[in-house]
Amino acid sequence: MATIRDVAKKAGVSIATVSRVINNKGTIRKETKETVQQAIKDLAYTPNMVARGLSNRRSYAVALIVPTITNPFFPEMARAVEDIARENGYNVLLCNTDDRRDRLIDYIDSLSSQYVDGIIINSHNIMREDLQKLKSLGIPLVMMDRVLQDHDFTSITVKNREGGRMATEHLVEVGCKRIAHISGLEDTLNATHRMWGYRDVVSNMPWFDPSWIGMAEFSVQSGYQVAKELFSRHPEIDGIFCSNDLIAIGALKAAYEWGKKIPNELAIVGFDGIDMSRLTVPSITTIQQPIYHMGQLAMKELLKQIEERNNEPKKFELNVDFVLRESTMR
Amino acid sequence: MATIRDVAKKAGVSIATVSRVINNKGTIRKETKETVQQAIKDLAYTPNMVARGLSNRRSYAVALIVPTITNPFFPEMARAVEDIARENGYNVLLCNTDDRRDRLIDYIDSLSSQYVDGIIINSHNIMREDLQKLKSLGIPLVMMDRVLQDHDFTSITVKNREGGRMATEHLVEVGCKRIAHISGLEDTLNATHRMWGYRDVVSNMPWFDPSWIGMAEFSVQSGYQVAKELFSRHPEIDGIFCSNDLIAIGALKAAYEWGKKIPNELAIVGFDGIDMSRLTVPSITTIQQPIYHMGQLAMKELLKQIEERNNEPKKFELNVDFVLRESTMR
């Protein structure tokens, strides 16, 4: 592999000049520029990104930290992040924490010694001290989806509470009399907000008490189990609002095994709008997050922070859409 | 951020000694070692990976090129790759080509500027000349799943033909009389092999002709459409072997809309064993690939090539497992 010194020698100039040509900085005579460009072409020279990174403390890479890449929500988002990153000459480091705090910490530590130019973080495991650490290192940061209660970073979420309300109201409208909720991971803010949306609608109903809320994780397996618990605790259940689509898919399966007909005996609403929710049988009514858009936005905001040093935190709270499908079409 | 020189100064030794302590190389007196380790701890020093990379001619990053990150097969694999990478101090660059050759080429070009230590590539769009380019640059490479016909690189696939045979034989065993096949992307070798497995079983049957084979892409949408075409072309159809699970999910949905009862009127077998195939209603009988294991293996083999300069190509052809589920449980 040719280095900048090879190019300089071949073109009969100094390495500084070559560097200037490559980066379009400073002033260069036209002929000099052409000579250098020819030498670059002849030697098929490409700058070594590691050396460049060491010198400018940049890597042209951003880290995308996700809790579980196997939840389809995240690949959809990752795709958007990656699209914008690529268009702007950045690479995306995939960091999957598997919902484990130790892994998150590992990543935060190792990323800071790698000149990662920015981080998009999506993890409920994050704590204020971690953010502080990244901030003190000056690493641009965008938080997504699962964010902390309050913070002074750019963050992107959706109107979770409103979405929860929309979902639950819809169940009421289609005639459900006993509506349960399966909440996602206990300590995530988005799950909590969705639950409050549910409570906004049902808390004044005479039958309601907290036993109608089941606690799950954001997974099919967990949704399946908790749905079954709810069925045996409340046989009269006729509607469930699930904190995400994976849980809804689990509930669907539980209902099928329990012999409950969907939507007539049990109506189900999910949240997220992952592609899979369209594709199940029956398809699942859901509250759609603008997943791709969120990923794009996150990456664009991160780029702004990186390239414009524009560091005032912005908090985005995007709208969600109600999507009617078979699981509530009575 | 503390540098190695800070540590050296604090411990009262030279930077060479610190480096030796960090990397466990050469000979160091026990007390010296302890002093240095204490200084490292005091300063919360972590070696700068970029500087280290420049010296070692490494970036400690590998690229994972996938065709469509939204097909759950790939996140499952990515998770495995990432697990092994992380354990060994490497980062994973996510490269999603969206099944487009222009993006693949972009990636190959940009990655070849000494940006990554190795590439795991999973794309049917790759051509011999691309591989040659990477080879001439000396970048370690592992091909996965969708590989070229013949090549001299390490590759990891499964016994696709045998899997196709197993799937089709199973449909015969449960009593299917007219078995169709929905094949995946036309020019991928794995789809072709699965189709040949199907043909091995049915080609001598009196009813068989090529109109029983539908060509789809590896997606739910495409499986759905092609299944409907098959239903109208061959109303007597009572079994389908689908080239992957996404296609099978599409077929499931088509059957549901068409009013065909599964499994009694139509039995369906998929391929891959993505998590989702367990979770549909009904669950889908499938040919399970060892997805996680394949990802691990790919990354381990890549590491061998990177760190041991062990470059003789190995071709792995892993076993698949038959998994019985509801979609064929008559």
Add this chain to the structure above:
DNA sequence: TTATAATATATAACCGGTTACATTTCAATA
């Protein structure tokens, strides 16, 4: 023609590690 300013290019330090080679320390042997 000479002084001066503007433009173009070169030199050398630096980013933060690794490592070949040189030097020092110290125990074992003559």
Add this chain to the structure above:
DNA sequence: TATTGAAATGTAACCGGTTATATATTATAA
């Protein structure tokens, strides 16, 4: 005690870029 070689540590070059500063070249004004 002097000699020798192994063990421990230090010095300095190097990886391949960027860039501040110095220097050379050219254009402009006096």
